[in-house]
Amino acid sequence: MPALIDSGDDLAAAVQQITLSASDTDYVDQLVPVLKDVRYSDRAGQLVQALNQFASEREADIERMCNSNHQEFISSINQLLSVRQGSVDLTAEILELNQSIQKSTENLAGQKKSLVEARGVRQNINDTTEALNACLEVLRLANQVHDLLGKKNHYAALRALDELQNVHLREVSRYKIAELIEKSVPATQKLIAEAVMSDLNTWLYRIREASQYLGEVSFFQTEMRRARQRERADNDDYFTRFKLNSAVELVADENDELDILDSEENQIHVDFSPLFECLHIHETLGRREVFQTEYAATRRRQKELLIPSSINLLEEEDADLSRILEDIAGFAIIERATMNRTDSLRSNADVEELWDSMCHSAVTLISGALHTVDSDEKLLQIKGRISLFMQTMSHWRYSTSSFDALMLSLFNKYAEVLKRRFSEDFLEIVSTDDYMPMRINNPEEYDKVVSVSWYSPETAFEELAFPCVFPFSQMYPLCCIDIRNFLNQIYLFSDDHFERSSVIDDTLKSSLDTLLCQDVCASLVERLRSQYPGQIVQILTNLSHFETACHDLSELLFQARHSSSAVGPVVLQATTQFQKGRQQAEQRIFELVKSKIDDLVDNADYNFDLVSPPSRQGGVRQVVGAGGTHSGFIVDLRGYLDLSFNSTLVGLAPVLREELYTDCIIHTANQLLELIISPSVHRLSRGVIDQFAADVAYFVEFVQQLQMPSMAQNLEELTQVVALLTSNNGEEEFFDVASRNRRYGKVDPQQGAELLEKVYRGRALG
Known part of the structure; x- marks a missing residue:
């Protein structure tokens, strides 16, 4: 675009430049600044004058050009008129043709309208057909859900219902049938949940019925493990240090371990599929917590059915006790397996709570019936069953501490x-x-x-x-x-x-x-x-x-x-x-022997008033022996001691027998001394002294025959008293201290003096 003219006075040059613009846009763009300039400088008249002058110059140029080319211009005008006439004729023909086309177009529009209407009807028919087919498919799937439910294909029914709700119902969402089926979905889901719960309850019932056999098999397996552990201990002393269920025993028994939940040998197969299916369906329905609550309540009710109100511990083979323990064991094993095979369906706290409750009930029941048992063999059998139960459940990682008090009571x-x-x-x-x-x-x-x-x-x-x-x-x-x-x-x-x-x-x-x-x-x-x-x-x-x-x-x-x-x-x-x-x-x-000695000595009826011993003294029995005439009591006493020492008391230990001999000899000697020392004896005649001396000699002879040197020492006092009484110079010797110590050292000085006094009185009587 040419540059704007900065000089405000040369309007003619500006007009000239404006007229040379290549387009209207340039013309306006250059005219606007000039207008603004003349407007503010009051030169609008000059601008108009410049423009008029420019227009006059242009008209003069045109006129000059026309004068020099007039003939050609006339010819051109004629040709232009001829062309114009032909154009008019063509226009008339075009108008006629347009009318003809317009009529044809109106006919075509009518036909097209009919065609469009026909196509619309056909589309409606197609749409209706598709809608009917979609609705029929929805109805088929709805019926299929109930058919699968009837065939107990609960998970397939739930999948079909989910497909129906999330896919097919959306395709027919604008139809009333979609609304009706949508409203029936919760009811159908409830039917599926109830049906799968019904199957689960049937499974739980069968599991409860099989719990006793499962417990019985688990007890048998524990006994087999006991036997294998004893065999290992017999073959290797190292295993004697480890108990059943210890880490070493469990490792050693790995090759022989048997899955009691799936054992063809024992004809046991606990299929957890119904539980898994029920859990999965409820989880899909968003009812996992509800299912957990219902399942826990069902297991609690089943647990309560395991423990009877009473138990007979006197049955043969402990059938009643075994049945209860096997039921508890089977129930607890299923609980532990359920906890291990499902994801948080059964928490450890839930399982332990049921286990503790069963143990408490069983312990209370058994403890209450223990008073009926009075046989140690039966108590040992009961202990054996409980011990087997405790070892079995320890293998399944259950605490059996609640049975410790029962075992203690059982042992007591x-x-x-x-x-x-x-x-x-x-x-x-x-x-x-x-x-x-x-x-x-x-x-x-x-x-x-x-x-x-x-x-x-x-x-x-x-x-x-x-x-x-x-x-x-x-x-x-x-x-x-x-x-x-x-x-x-x-x-x-x-x-x-x-x-x-x-x-x-x-x-x-x-x-x-x-x-x-x-x-x-x-x-x-x-x-x-x-x-x-x-x-x-x-x-x-x-x-x-x-x-x-x-x-x-x-x-x-x-x-x-x-x-x-x-x-x-x-x-x-x-x-x-x-x-x-x-x-x-x-x-x-000692008492019996001394008592007999006392009785025999008491029979010594000496007549202390007689001067000389007659053949019979006052009814006292006399016995003639190798040593002279002896009193009957001393003969009986010697016979009794001889019989006792050689027959009756021969079974005593040598030390005790010697002690008894010594004690008897000392006691006899003391009793013989008592006969003459007794305060009731006031005098001792010569006859009594001679008889007493003969009896003492007879007794001493018996003691010497025992060939026990220590015994002689125990008779020194008695023999010295007899020697004192029979000595002619007894008084002089006794009262002479030196002589007394030499010959009568064992005699008590006071008793010796009293005896001599009694002898003196006896002489006075003679």
């Missing part, structure tokens, strides 16, 4: 029943014993008695001659057998699932103490009231052997102690009781 009951039964046995053994040394006829009997008794023979087996006798009576080996049986039966209760070893040790010790103290020792001590020294001696011998047996038992209990936390030796109170009983028996023997 078992120990009490055993103690009562063995108490009756001990009392019968003690009451029926003959209290005679046990006679053995052959080596077989000897070996049998030695093997069951706590007894160490003093004589070698090769030196024995049969028949022979044991020092104890028959009751001792019989009691030893019962003690061993009691120990064995108490330890039978201990196994991998009764780990209260300290309870076993304490109960065993206390029960054994009670049996030995109350039923054996007390019974033997009660029989010490017997008046037969031979029986007392045998009781003493038995008590001594029981005391020895208690020491051996303490060592045995210490070695067999289960509790690793216990320290120190095992001390049986029965040891002290038997020791006290033995001491009482010794005292009783």
